[in-house]
Amino acid sequence: MTIAGSIILIMLGAILTWAVEFDLAGLDINVVGVILMLGGLVGLLFGIYRITVTRRAVGPIDEPVHRHDIYEEPEARRTTVYEERRHYDEPPL
Known part of the structure; x- marks a missing residue:
């Protein structure tokens, strides 16, 4: 149950x-209301x-990881460039 659901x-x-x-x-509607409030309170405390616990389990990071340690540049690849040229013989109107 999330915190919003508990509220x-x-x-x-x-x-x-x-x-x-x-x-x-x-x-008794009043008893049902009290039961819902207690269930919401228990869910709120559990969510908090x-x-x-989740935030505490992550802990601090000891050493930063540099990108150049992990990533190596790929070898240069040959690329083919296609160029289209058009010649218009007629003058514009």
């Missing part, structure tokens, strides 16, 4: 808990934890 769950749960005045037989 959406928290907002949806808050709306169901405090803004909706609807009754269903055998279902996952981001911090």
Whole structure:
């Protein structure tokens, strides 16, 4: 679950808990809202934890890699250039 999805769950749960005045037989909308808010909070904490672990695992780079160490110039290739010449005998109008 992403951080944005967790925030959406928290907002949806808050709306169901405090803004909706609807009754269903055998279902309490307020409890559903609280459950959604708690699920969103758990997802938000897990998403933040996952981001911090990922950033910490990368670590600093010890030595920079220079391009000339890796890349070698290819050998010169022969290329053929085609040139088109047109001669117009008629004068422009």
